[in-house]
Amino acid sequence: MRYLAYALILLGLAVAAADLAASLGAGETARLATLGEWWFWADPDSLQLFQPAVERHVSPALWTSVIQPLLLAPLALELLGLGAVFWLLARALRPRRRRRR
Structure with missing residues (x-):
């Protein structure tokens, strides 16, 4: 570890x-640069598919309260x-x- x-x-x-x-x-x-910028640079298609998948299959609250702030923070x-x-x-x-x- x-x-x-x-x-x-x-x-x-x-x-x-x-x-x-x-x-x-x-x-x-x-x-x-933010995590979202690095991810978009590496694979923009997967980033664009990730949001609807999380919102539809897990929870919209998870996207807005956890994942989106992580994507907007500096990597x-x-x-x-x-x-x-x-x-x-x-x-x-x-x-x-x-x-x-």
């Missing part, structure tokens, strides 16, 4: 660096936060070592 945390943190830093380099290279102010911050959560879980679940006297 610790390695997953490290991988997510490194991926979050890489995404942040790519976003900042792209925005500054285009002459814009520094900004981080780099989401990855860093998820990495921090896994790091804290790995730390909490790690067996405690006894001190020798």
Whole structure:
């Protein structure tokens, strides 16, 4: 679990660096791209099919209260936060070592 945390943190830093380099290279102010923008860049058709599928087969409230805010948040911050959560879980679940006297 610790390695997953490290991988997510490194991926979050890489995404942040790519976003900042792209925005500054285009002459814009520094900004981080959202999860929805990354998803649309990777596969726009699946993103457009995901919303009606969730609303029709699961719940419209799930889309508006959970998924849509996640899609509008910066991907780099989401990855860093998820990495921090896994790091804290790995730390909490790690067996405690006894001190020798």
